[in-house]
Amino acid sequence: MSPARRRAGAAAGVLWRPVAPMLAVSVDAVPEGPDLVYEPKWDGWRAIAFREADGVYLQSRAGRNLTPYFPDITRAVRALPPGVVLDGELVVWQRGRTNFALLQRRVTAGRGTLQLAARHPAHYVLFDLLADASGQLLLDTPLVERRAQLACLLADAPAQLTLTPQTDDMAEVGQWLTTWTAAGIEGVVIKRRAGRYTPGRRGWGKFRTRVTTEAIVGGVTGSISNPDTVLLGRFDRRGRLRYTGRTHPLGTPQRLELATLLSPLILPHWHAVGHPWPDPLPASWSGQFDRPEPLRYVQVQPTVVADIKVDTSFEHQRWRHRVQYARPRPDLSVYDVPLLLGEEENPFTMP
Structure with missing residues (x-):
């Protein structure tokens, strides 16, 4: 369905799916103000739920149908009145924190979905109400009123x-950012009390820890x-360099500085085995699930250490989101870099 038709439907009081969810823009610091409120940023899948007359439809952020994969959530949403449209985050808890994997x-x-849902049930953490139990649209209703209606609905x-x-x-926000990260909270989302819900627009703010x-x-x-992005690794306990993530594109000064430190790979250094990572890098390694093409890159002598800024999304011994490159550390040896620990050990959560 075209965006123009969806807008026309909304103007007529009808919310046709798929709906483009309201989005957030990244900020470098948490702003303060009397009209602002803050919510945890969950590490899960964004989903809009439509409680329709004949069932439930779960829609992903990209507009895809998630309904078949979450029978536990569709069953829970079915308990709500028909007409309701919800916005929130799907999460799965394991050992006290969210587990994206x-x-x-x-x-x-596949056929094991029901068994998986029984072993690891999902939760739907809700933060907005787009239509109420009568099907009336609430897009132009202030956030504070939408939240009050949502709280009553979930009672x-x-x-x-x-x-x-x-x-x-702000004291509670600070607590979320310093202690809740151990439970999988990535940061905070900043919203205006009187803000309306604008589908597809970046009207909120988000701050990542x-x-x-x-x-x-x-x-x-x-x-x-002229390096564009950097592929990063750490040694595991057996001394093998393991791929751990990729940076955002570098700025021009960063490119120039890093280029002076890089050297082409010398095969004898690796006893003629070659680089420990495949070239091209598999899409499953680089996280390009939306564009699953292998990543071509240039292998370099692994002698340069870099300072990076990372968030709490560290799974399968890799940073799931791209990291921020800060600067090279010529004062450090590669053996000064922390070892890559096991799956159950995440050294990147805040203390």
Whole structure:
């Protein structure tokens, strides 16, 4: 359905799916103001739920149908009145924190989806109400009123439907950013009390919790003389360099500085085995699930250490989101870089 037709439907009081969810723009600091409220930024899958007359439809952020993969959530949403449209985040908890990998397994479980849902049930953490129980659109209703209606709606809802916390207290925000990261909270989302819901627009703010750490440069996209992004690694306990993530594109000063430190790979250094990572890099390694093409890159001598800023999304021994390159650390040896720990050990959560 075209965006123009969806806008026309909204103007007529009808919310046709797919709906483009309201989005957030990244900010470098948490703003303060009397009209602002804050919510945790969950590490899950954004989903809009339509409680229709004949059932439930779950839509992903990109407009795809998630309904077959979350029978536990569709069953919970079915307990709500027809006409309701909800916005929130799908999460799966394991050992006291969110587990993104278990969300991804829902898509590939096939006939095992019901068994997977029983072993690792999902929760739907809700933060907005787009249409009420009568089907009336609430897009132009202030956030504070939409939130109040959502709280009433969820008062007797199944436990898997949870209202996200919200606060205007900066002390509580600080607590989320320093202690809740261990549970999988990535940061905070900033919203205006009187804000309306604008589908597809970046009307909210988001601040990600990041910490600075070190990693080894194992390759670059672009060229050695003009690197665009950096491929990073760490040694595991057996001394093997393992791929751990990729940076955002470098700024021009960063490119020029890093280029002076990089050297082409010398095979004898690796006892004629070659680089420990494949070239091209598999799409599953680089996280390009929306564009699943292998990543071509230039392998370099793994002798350069870099300072990077990372968030809390560290799974399968890799940073799931791209990291921020800060600067090279010529004062450090590659053996000064922290070892890559096991799956159960995440050294990148805040203390």
